[in-house]
Amino acid sequence: MSKKTTESRHSVLSGKKDPETLAAIRGVAADIHKVAIKGGKPHVAFPTRNLSNVRYNPKNGYFELGKGRKSRQLTVGTAKTFAQTLKMMALSKELIEGDDFATKRDAYYQSKNWGEARFDEQVESDTIMDDIEALVSLDGVSREQLRFYPEEHGGAVAGELVIVDRDPLSGDTIEIDCTRQGTGSYTIPHSVEHLGFKTNAKFILAIETSGMFQRLHIHTFWKSANCILVAMGGVPTRACRRFIRRLADEKKIPVYAFVDCDPYGISNIYRSLKVGSGNAAHLSQFFCVPQAHFLGVTPQDIVDYKLPTHPLQDVDIKRAKDAIKNDPFFQSHKPWRDAIELLLKMGVRAEQQALAKWGLNYVIDEYLPKKLAASQRFLP
Amino acid sequence: MAPRGSSSVEPTLDFGGAAPAAASQPAATAPATPSKPHQPAPAATPSSIDLEPDPGAAASASDAAAASPAAPAAADGAAPKSPAGGGSSGSGSGAGTRRTAQDMAKNQKEISISEFFTKNRHLLGFDNPKKALLTAVREGVDNSLDACEEAGILPEIVVEIHPTEKEDRFRVVMEDNGPGIVEQQIPNIFARLLYGSKFHRLRMSRGQQGIGISAAGLYGTLTTGKPLKVISRTGPRKHAVRMDLKIDSRKNTPEILFKEACDWHRGHGTRVEIELEARYQKGRQSVDDYLRQTAIANPHVALTYRTPEGETIEFQRATKELPPPPRELKPHPHGIELGALIDMLKITKARSVKSFLVEDFSRVSAGVAEEILKTAKLSLSIKPGSTSREQADALFHAIGATKIRIPPTDCVVPIGEELLKAGLLKELEKGAETDIFCEATSRKPTVYRGNPFVVEVALAYGGGMPADETVRLLRFANRVPLLYQQSACAVTKSVINTDWRNYGLQQPKGALPIGPLVVMVHIASVWVPYTSESKEAIAHYPEIIKEFRLALQETGRKLGAHIKRRRREADAAKKFAYIEKYIPHIGIALQEILGLTDEDRKKTVDVLSDTLARSRQL
Secondary structure (H helix, E strand, O other), X not given: OOHHHHHHOOOOOOOOOHHHHHHHHHXXXXXXXXXXXXOOOOEEEEEOOOHHHXXXXXXXXXXXXXXXXXXXXXXXXXXXHHHHHHHHHHHHHHHHHOOOOEEHHHHHHHHHHOHXXXXXXXXXXXXXXXXXXXXXXXXXXXXXXXXXXXXXXXOEEEEOOEEEEEOOOOOOEEEEEOOOOOOOOEEOOOOOOOOEEEOOOOEEEEEOOHHHHHHHHHOOHHHHHOEEEEEXXXXXXXXXXXXXXXHHHHHOOOEEEEOOEOHHHHHHHHHHHHHOOHHHHHHHHHHOOOOEEEEEOOHHHHHHOOOOOEEOOHHHHHHHHHHHHHOHHHHOOHHHXXXXXXXXXXXXXXXXXHHHHHOOOHHHHXXXXXXXXXXXXXXX | OOOXXXXXXXXXXXXXXXXXXXXXXXXXXXXXXXXXXXXXXXXXXXXXXXXXXXXXXXXHHHHHHHHOOHHHHHHHHHOOHHHHHOOOOXXXXXOOOOOOHHHHHOOOOOOOHHHHHHHOHHHHOOOOHHHHHHHHHHHHHHHHHHHHHHOOOOOEEEEEEEXXXXXXXXXXXXXXXXXXXXXXXXXXXXXXXXOXXXXXXXXXXXXXXXXXXXXXXXXXHHHHOOOEEEEEEOOOOOOEEEEEEEEEOOOOEEEEEEEEEEOOOOOOEEEEEEEEEOOOOOOOOOHHHHHHHHXXXXXXXXXXXXXXXXXXXXXXXXXXXXXXXXXXXXXOHHHOOHHHHHHHHHHOOOOOHHHHHHHHOOOOOHHHHHHHHHHOOOOOOOOHHHOOHHHHHHHHHHHHHOXXXXXXXXXXXXXXXXXXXXXXXXXXXXXXXXXEEEEEEEOOOEEEOOEEEEEEEEEEEEOOOOOOOEOEEEEEEOOEEXXXXXXXXXXXXXXXXXXXXXXXXXXXXXXXXXXXXEEEEEEEEOOOOEOOOOOOOEOOOHHHHHHHHHHHHHHHHHHHHHHHHHHHHHHHHHHHHHHHHHXXXXXXXXXHHHOOOHHHXXXXXXXXXXXXHHOOOO
């Protein structure tokens, strides 16, 4: 960032968590410094990031990291990695203080100013960033709070919600009314840490496909149902998951997932949204939405609504079997085991938009109202 | 070239003596060769022996020389048959004609050893012009060194190779400061094959069969028609003698073409000059290579070499001490062949077989001799002259069945570990980029077939030698470099069979190792077992191979320790480089995060660098 840009800008990205983040960074550095200056060999204990150190916590409803730690001691062999880790953390501090952010690619190019500690390939800087992310997650700090933003943004929002953001030009607070986006929609930014929310909506409807989102938006389903529509566009991004989580947490409103009825929609999209994934358990505390429930399309819906289907592919079958056999989330919920077994027995899958068989707006007029009327029967 | 008279001031080489080739032939008997039936090969023989001695007729002589290479080939086929069959087909007559023994007898006559050589020169190292040049120089230098050492003179050797107007001819001059040769012996030593002092004694020396220099002279005469020119002087108070010589190859007798007393710049010494058909080439197996290796294995020798290109190369001494003179040894009973035993019984001066055994052999006491005779069921009073072939045979087997102490081993003189290293380093360090690591091992002397021998190994590593090439193997026997037939040599086999990977080198399966390494192997013995008369490769005796292996392993372990140490040092250097590279950045990052002062940062970096430098961990 050039000086000119920095000076002319007002604080836009700062959030409540910034002091905590800076403290976490300082804590790691101070521990190292304290040992080093006494002639000791500093070490840093990173959480072990493999499946053996991950467990499903049924109480809070998501995968979390166990107590396993991998201590990395400063030796001649690790000196380079140590220097790079600390430089990366120094960069984070600089970003917070300068009200800025960096993508992974940005950070990689920034390192080119670090002399011998520079990265030769982006995979190296990505690895270091993952390590730091896991490390500060122990202090409840996420990567976005370190101001390392993902490249991709977070999906679309429409409905009964006002988002409190800041104007990058003036730094003033501005409010974005998601009911006043016309036929377009609000785009979730790359990081949502600094956003505030105002809403009276009764629930958040997280929709798999943009096609279904458009239908519900254009026909103002959000008005009649008093809800917030979020288009996930497949597996939700970090920003999208974090957005839903923060919104649901702060406004204490339920989240209903509306996805295709196939092992991918159930096991990948819905499960990632709700409990996170095993190999990124350190992220769960920020990104999981434990309050999410599964509205549909359920395997029983295929029967009840006589939906048009496609046969399950081999990968679908494998994924479904794997979910019943190995996934602690599905294993701990009998209704899910039954639902997946039914799906396997039928050997078919159905998409959200299969409801259009009964008329384009059947989903608005019949399906959703009927489902919402019995929300206690949603799958967990 | 070299018209007689003009070259009279040039000095020479000297020889302890030339040694014979055929084991059964006593040397001193004059027109020695035992007669064998032989049929001269029809056309070729006359031309190869009918040399024109007159230097004026050089042209015709060289014609003869040119023809001679073809002659042996033609004769080879016929020669092996004749001894067995007493001659088969007559020289002129057509096949199928029946002939009587009387007819055939007309063609059966003696062949001289010189004649034999003219047809079998490859046996003595004169197979091709390049090798001929090397062999001629080697025979001369070997003889010079033997003579100097035997006389207790620190050797100064001069080798000159002069080109001539003819591209394929060179004039080789070898000169030493040795004891000189008395006038009457000069013709015998230089112009008579199988004449010399070394064959009949068991004493460590370079020459042993002793065809050496006379064969070189014969080869020169055969190929150029020019005589051998010798100058020798036995002391400052005597005149030097100059002689031009040539072998009558049919009779194996010297022919003196010219002789005069003359002045010479050396107080004592010998100079020999041979003009011969040859080819000069640099690189491996060259004269240059041979002389350099000679300088390595003989650090007490000062060598001056004038190359055909006119350049002068000096090989300096690394020590002024002569190697201790080797003791002469009587044969050990366990090393003797039956034939040799019978010969010895014939010529011994002892009055009884018992005293023959005690006096003519080493390590035979009266008690042992009695035990042998008892085992052989021979009378204690039997006379050597009256022993039958059967009795000799019994004696031979009894010797083999009797325990006899091994011969004294102080008769072999190793180069020694320090001088091995000095010699090797002196030649390798010229132009070396970095330090050379050098280690040597001298084994204790031991015995094969009754012959004492000692094995030595030196290894030189590094110095900018190519790291990705096969190691350089230098083989020596009695301090003489062996340049040919590497793959047939027991040394090579031993080096290949050593597992060099244990010592930090790469080694493809069944091959020499790879690395910046020179492997020098020396065997010293009273009788070095070569695979052939041209003395190019050591024979594969298990006792000898075992010593090679042990010496290579012992030296290899020292090298391995060195290579390991070097790797550790390289690791340590890398470690310091890492510390210097990365620790300052840790300081900078800590300063950025914690807001340290510059002084704080510097102190942190210093303490941390120090901590890591002291740590063994990488």
